[in-house]
Structure formats: C-alpha cells, structure tokens
Amino acid sequence: MAEYKLMKGNEVIAEAAIRCGCDAYFGYPITPQSEILETLTLRQPWLETGMVVLQAESEVAAINMVYGGAACGKKVMTSSSSPGISLKQEGITYLAGAELPCLVVNVVRGGPGLGTIQPAQSDYFQAVKGGGHGDYKLIVLAPASVQEMNDFVDLGFELSFKYRNPAMILSDGVIGQMMEKVKLSPVKPRWTDEEVIKLNGSWATTGKTADRPRNVATSLELDSARQEQFNHKLQAKYKEIQEKEVRFEKIACDDAEYLFVAYGSSSRICQKAIDLAREKGIKVGLLRPITLFPYPTKAIQEMAEKVKGILTVEMSAGQMVEDVRLAVNGKVKVEHFGRFGGMIPSPNEVVKALEDLIIKG
Amino acid sequence: MSDIKDIIKEENLVYKKTKVLTDNVMHYCPGCSHGVVHKLIAEVIEEMGIQEKTIGISPVGCSVLAYNYLDIDWQEAAHGRAPALATAVNRLYPEKYVFTYQGDGDLASIGTAEIIHACNRGENIVVFFINNAIYGMTGGQMAPTTLPGMPTSTSPYGRDVKTTGQPLVITELIAQLPGTNYVTRQAVHTPAAVRKCKKAIRKAFENIGQKKGTSFIEVVATCNSGWKLNPVKSNEWMVENMFPVYKPGDLKDE
Numbered sequence: 001m002a003e004y005k006l007m008k009g010n011e012v013i014a015e016a017a018i019r020c021g022c023d024a025y026f027g028y029p030i031t032p033q034s035e036i037l038e039t040l041t042l043r044q045p046w047l048e049t050g051m052v053v054l055q056a057e058s059e060v061a062a063i064n065m066v067y068g069g070a071a072c073g074k075k076v077m078t079s080s081s082s083p084g085i086s087l088k089q090e091g092i093t094y095l096a097g098a099e100l101p102c103l104v105v106n107v108v109r110g111g112p113g114l115g116t117i118q119p120a121q122s123d124y125f126q127a128v129k130g131g132g133h134g135d136y137k138l139i140v141l142a143p144a145s146v147q148e149m150n151d152f153v154d155l156g157f158e159l160s161f162k163y164r165n166p167a168m169i170l171s172d173g174v175i176g177q178m179m180e181k182v183k184l185s186p187v188k189p190r191w192t193d194e195e196v197i198k199l200n201g202s203w204a205t206t207g208k209t210a211d212r213p214r215n216v217a218t219s220l221e222l223d224s225a226r227q228e229q230f231n232h233k234l235q236a237k238y239k240e241i242q243e244k245e246v247r248f249e250k251i252a253c254d255d256a257e258y259l260f261v262a263y264g265s266s267s268r269i270c271q272k273a274i275d276l277a278r279e280k281g282i283k284v285g286l287l288r289p290i291t292l293f294p295y296p297t298k299a300i301q302e303m304a305e306k307v308k309g310i311l312t313v314e315m316s317a318g319q320m321v322e323d324v325r326l327a328v329n330g331k332v333k334v335e336h337f338g339r340f341g342g343m344i345p346s347p348n349e350v351v352k353a354l355e356d357l358i359i360k361g
Numbered sequence: 362m363s364d365i366k367d368i369i370k371e372e373n374l375v376y377k378k379t380k381v382l383t384d385n386v387m388h389y390c391p392g393c394s395h396g397v398v399h400k401l402i403a404e405v406i407e408e409m410g411i412q413e414k415t416i417g418i419s420p421v422g423c424s425v426l427a428y429n430y431l432d433i434d435w436q437e438a439a440h441g442r443a444p445a446l447a448t449a450v451n452r453l454y455p456e457k458y459v460f461t462y463q464g465d466g467d468l469a470s471i472g473t474a475e476i477i478h479a480c481n482r483g484e485n486i487v488v489f490f491i492n493n494a495i496y497g498m499t500g501g502q503m504a505p506t507t508l509p510g511m512p513t514s515t516s517p518y519g520r521d522v523k524t525t526g527q528p529l530v531i532t533e534l535i536a537q538l539p540g541t542n543y544v545t546r547q548a549v550h551t552p553a554a555v556r557k558c559k560k561a562i563r564k565a566f567e568n569i570g571q572k573k574g575t576s577f578i579e580v581v582a583t584c585n586s587g588w589k590l591n592p593v594k595s596n597e598w599m600v601e602n603m604f605p606v607y608k609p610g611d612l613k614d615e
C-alpha cells in the first residue's frame with residue numbers, strides 16, 4: 001500500500017534517497033538545505049540499508065567523494081545550496097568529463113556571493129549552461145512540489161546511469177522548506193556488489209579481474225585529436241538526451257492567448273496568477289519546463305505559434321528568458337518578470353506584469 | 362664461448378618485471394623517483410596477491426598517468442582531491458586496498474584540506490606522498506616544500522622564506538593525527554633505500570588488511586629536470602639538502 005506523509009521538501013530528498021537504494025551521500029551544511037544531511041544522520045540508513053552518509057570537510061571534498069563513489073559504479077549523491085554548488089563546480093566538470101553518473105541537489109538561495117539564505121532561481125545559468133569549465137551539460141530536473149522532490153531523486157539516478165552523466169535537481173528554498181503531502185516511493189534495495197559489476201562493470205573501478213582490461217575513471221586525454229573525438233561523443237550524447245528526455249507540463253494552454261513560462265516555485269505562483277487573470281477575462285496558460293536541460297524548446301516554439309505574447313517568470317534578473325527567446329526566435333513578444341535577492345513575486349504582481357509588459361506593452 | 366641465448370633460460374632467471382607493471386613506456390625523465398616507486402608498489406601488489414582488490418587514485422602532477430603503468434583499476438582525481446575520492450572508495454568497498462599517489466604540490470598545497478581530514482578520519486587507505494620539493498609537471502615552479510633559497514621558475518632568486526614561508530613539513534603534522542597508524546619517510550636513491558622503501562610499502566598495504574587506519578609513506582624524491590641536475594647529482598643534492606629538512610625514518614608505527 002502506498003505510504004503518504006506530510007514532509008518538508010528537503011526531508012523528502014533524504015527519504016527518497018534511502019528508498020531508491022542510494023549507496024552514499026556526501027554533504028556539507030548550508031542553509032536552506034541542511035535538513036537533508038540532518039534527516040539522513042537522524043535516520044541512520046547505514047543500519048537499515050548500509051547506505052554511507054558522511055559529512056565532508058567542505059563542498060569541494062564532498063563532490064570529490066561523489067566522484068570516488070560514482071567511479072565505483074555506485075549510486076551516490078550530494079546536496080548543497082548556491083555558494084556550496086559554486087565550490088562543487090570543479091568536481092562536477094570532472095564527473096561530466098569522466099562520464100560518471102551521480103545526483104547533485106541544489107536548493108537555490110539568492111546571490112551573488114554569500115547573498116541571502118532566502119529562496120531564488122538565480123543559478124539557472126550555472127546549472128544548464130555549464131558552471132564549470134569545458135563543453136559539458138548536466139541533466140537538470142526542476143521540481144515544483146515536494147512530491148517532485150521525492151520523484152526526481154529516483155528519476156535523476158535513472159537518467160544519470162542511463163547516460164553516464166551527472167544529473168542535478170535544481171530546486172529552491174521555497175520547495176526545500178515547504179511542507180506538502182507526499183506519496184513516498186516504494187523501497188528498492190541497494191545494488192549488491194555483484195549487480196554493480198553486472199550493470200556497470202564495463203567502466204566502474206570494481207577491482208581489475210583477469211577477464212577484463214583495467215577500468216580507469218579519468219577526464220584526461222592529452223592527444224588533441226582524441227580529445228576532440230571524445231568531445232564529439234559527449235555532444236552526441238547530449239543530442240540524444242535532448243531528443244529523448246524532454247519533460248514539461250502545460251496548464252490551461254488549450255485556449256490560451258498569452259503564455260507564462262516558469263519552472264519550480266515560480267510555476268506554482270503562475271498557476272495562481274492564471275486563476276486571477278482568467279477572472280479578469282485574460283486567457284493565459286502556463287508552460288512549465290520540468291527538464292531544464294534538455295529544454296522544451298519545441299513545445300515553446302509550438303506555443304509561440306498560438307499565443308500573442310509570452311512572459312517568463314523567474315526569481316532571478318532574467319536567465320531562462322534567454323532560452324525562451326531563442327526558442328521563440330522573434331515570433332512573438334517575450335518579456336521577463338522577476339523578483340530576486342530572496343524576494344518572491346505575488347500572483348497579483350505576475351498578472352500586473354503580464355498586463356503591463358505583454359498585453360499593453 | 363657460450364652464446365648469450367644459452368644463458369637466457371627460466372632456471373637462470375633471478376629477477377623479472379612484475380605482471381602488475383604494464384609494458385607501456387614510462388614518460389618519466391630518466392632518474393626520476395616516480396618510476397622506482399611505481400615498480401615497488403606493483404611488486405608489493407603482486408606479492409600480496411591483491412591485484413583484483415586494489416584501486417589506485419592518481420593525482421594531478423607528473424604521476425597523473427600512473428594508471429598507464431600499474432595494471433589495476435584506477436581513478437584519476439582533480440588536483441589535490443585524491444584523498445576525498447579514496448574516502449568514498451574505502452567507505453563503499455571496505456574490503457578493497459585503496460591507495461592515493463600524490464606529489465607535494467598536490468598533497469601539501471592545493472590538497473592540504475583533503476589529506477588532513479582523510480588522515481584525521483583514519484580512512485583505511487595508503488597514501489604515497491612523493492616529495493620532490495617542486496612542481497615537476499608544470500615545469501619546476503616553487504612548492505610549499507621547496508627548500509629555503511632553492512631556485513625554481515617562480516622563485517628564480519631562490520625561495521625567500523620571509524615572503525613565502527618555510528618548507529611545509531606536512532608529514533610531521535600528519536603523524537600528529539590519531540587517524541594515522543603508520544607514518545614513515547623513505548627514499549629510493551640507493552639499493553638499500555629501495556629495499557627499505559619496499560618493506561614500508563608492504564607494511565602499509567598489510568595495515569589495510571588489518572584495518573589499522575591511514576598509512577602514510579612520504580618518499581623524498583628527485584626531480585632532476587626541475588632541479589636542473591643530472592640523476593647522480595640529483596641524488597647527491599637530495600641527501601645533502603633534502604634529508605636535513607625531511608629526515609628519513611619512521612615517524613609513527615602503532
């Protein structure tokens with residue numbers, strides 16, 4: 001029977017990790033996501049499933065522990081918030097370069113610098129455009145509810161192993177801190193060492209046996225021609241992800257004359273704004289990207305054929321709006337509305353922005 | 362006169378290359394200590410029969426390509442982070458023999474935090490610390506371990522300790538940490554030193570089997586290219602100048 005609970009977004013990340021057979025979590029405290037490590041240390045999953053939980057000396061160490069665990073072919077994860085995720089960028093690009101699967105959770109807070117501990121969505125560029133050096137991409141999932149915080153842990157691992165690529169859950173302080181009813185995932189046992197060899201033995205450092213060449217987890221290739229070839233291979237992988245893994249949700253789009261594009265907590269605010277706008281007779285819908293890479297470019301292009309204007313709503317100074325503009329390519333007007341630095345827009349503000357920037361503007 | 366071919370027979374064999382060393386041609390400069398230490402590690406792995414259970418973590422430095430030479434599974438770490446990787450491998454595969462292999466720039470400069478904390482947690486691993494007092498790979502820049510007055514490409518007039526500090530003798534610091542079980546300083550400049558170093562390596566790997574915590578082996582090493590000395594002069598220079606600061610011998614053996 002399904003198990004329902006009232007939980008915080010951050011707590012559910014910890015619970016979902018244990019339930020989906022995660023092998024190890026490495027983290028370092030930072031607001032607003034410390035509950036993830038706190039929940040794990042309170043739950044003591046090492047007694048239950050053997051899952052390793054370790055508080056690292058820094059985010060740099062934590063992400064490199066993730067590299068070590070991922071290269072073993074195991075399901076490993078870390079979480080942090082914006083300043084900590086900046087420190088993890090070195091490890092993330094090495095993970096992408098060594099084609100290692102793992103899950104990184106960013107419960108975003110306002111920046112730049114130490115910024116604020118309040119929620120924001122100002123790490124979109126960092127998450128989807130690189131963050132670290134080199135031509136690489138993360139698979140980026142953007143939960144808009146506590147339920148999706150739960151569901152995306154398993155999905156993130158599934159996609160990251162399918163493509164041997166790091167996956168990120170790009171959440172924010174609102175989703176991390178709010179409580180909602182959540183249907184917990186069924187319990188999956190951790191892979192046994194034999195299963196790890198069967199599933200990932202072609203690349204994971206499980207110990208070199210006589211029947212196979214040694215496995216090396218590395219992102220180094222000093223020969224330029226081979227390095228270019230490897231980059232082509234990565235690009236082909238990203239193209240396949242773009243073709244197969246786009247996820248989005250459309251709300252009230254059938255008769256929409258205007259469109260909001262928003263992800264995560266901004267999309268929740270837009271849902272309320274849709275009701276308010278429709279009471280005034282403004283037919284507006286919402287396209288909510290669920291995957292930020294791969295981005296629902298085609299779905300936005302299709303909507304641009306139908307609507308008169310598009311407003312992106314983000315808790316940033318305008319980051320995702322660039323991808324919407326690229327998709328729309330001048331077809332209709334695209335404007336950005338955002339509050340940032342830890343401020344959250346109200347549904348009324350969003351409706352007013354739609355009227356001022358798109359309808360009248 | 363007998364033909365050399367008559368002598369090359371199985372029964373006359375007194376020494377052969379361990380199978381754990383691959384046939385790849387090493388990229389190290391002639392006279393460099395890295396190659397000797399690789400060979401000793403490979404021999405110990407073969408003698409202990411732990412090839413299938415050993416996972417090496419290579420650093421960023423001249424030994425970044427160590428994975429081309431030892432026929433075991435390897436992870437290549439970002440600069441200085443090898444102990445963090447080793448921590449995870451040790452936690453996830455507690456029955457494996459995990460070691461890091463790091464230079465002095467890697468371990469004693471950019472990776473200071475990672476090594477101190479891994480040793481303090483007493484990770485059940487072996488750490489090889491190849492201290493040649495210089496950044497070999499990048500062309501001979503100053504390291505935290507560079508000797509006072511020693512010229513390098515970023516201390517062309519000699520290391521000025523007034524502005525850059527004294528050599529960081531990190532092994533003495535590591536020995537203070539309760540997580541470490543065996544801390545020793547070795548060298549590989551003479552046959553006797555090589556034999557001693559191999560013994561230390563064997564002991565360190567045996568400690569893993571006995572779950573004793575961290576074993577830390579510093580090898581005071583030569584970088585003849587960085588030092589701009591020939592291999593023989595490098596060994597002499599090392600004994601004369603490095604040994605007084607980095608004294609060979611066991612610092613801790615519990």
Ligand SMILES: Cc1ncc(C[n+]2csc(CCOP(=O)(O)OP(=O)(O)O)c2C)c(N)n1
Pocket residue numbers: 421422423424440463464465466467468491493495496497498499504584
């Ligand atoms: C983050 C980062 N910073 C700098 C470098 C450049 N770099 C490569 S090797 C090295 C120094 C290596 O010196 P050491 O650890 O002493 O090893 P050795 O080559 O002497 O054996 C540096 C600074 C790098 N690869 N990555």
Ligand code: SF4
Pocket residue numbers: 388389390392393394395423493497498583584585586587
């Ligand atoms: S540069 Fe120095 S450390 Fe590097 S291979 Fe040459 S002698 Fe060895």
Ligand SMILES: [Mg+2]
Pocket residue numbers: 422464465466491492493494495496497504
């Ligand atoms: Mg060095």
